[in-house]
Amino acid sequence: MKRLTLPLSEEEARALRAGDGVLLSGVIYTARDCAHKRLVALLDEGKPLPVDLKETYIYYAGPCPAPAGKACGSCGPTTSARMNAFAPRLLDLGLRGMIGKGEMSAETVRALVRNGKVYFAAIGGAGAQYGNAVKKMELVAFPDLLSEAIYRMEVEDFPAVVAVDARGRSVYER
Secondary structure (H helix, E strand, O other), X not given: OEEEEOOOOHHHHHHOOOOOEEEEEEEEEEOOHXXXXXXXXXXXXXXXXXXXXXXXXXXXXXXXXXXOOOOOOOOOEOEHHHHOOOHHHHHHOOOOEXXXXXXXOHHHHHHHHHHOOEEEEOOOOXXXXXXXXXXXXXXXXXXXXXXXXXXXXXXXXXXXXXXXXXXXXXXXXX
């Protein structure tokens, strides 16, 4: 397992290969379907986003409320393909990368390659493990969306796999 500190430099991102196991530490933001729709609506209206994409990795997840003594409850990945309509545009605007579950579209893979970014896969069914990797969590935007709001998370040793590397190679292709 490679230990990585987010945000990755361009050189670090390009050095990763599909299939590499990693432990991520640093800052990630959660955002699911509803939050993505609002982000794109803000862009369409020419309004500022609540996060700086150039410093942001989006984790496709909706955290459960934190139990006593923890920063976060269970926080497993959701199906990434549901964000295919939004990911290429956000990557072209500077999004550093994404973390989710499952394949992404060919268009999203082309945007990853075009921008030298990486898509990390998290393990479905391991939400408790991911919740334990969260050391601090705060609400950033869209509180009415509850668990689907955007949260800023500081993570330590968050396990993932490089699902699509900056060259477009994918663990989903045989």
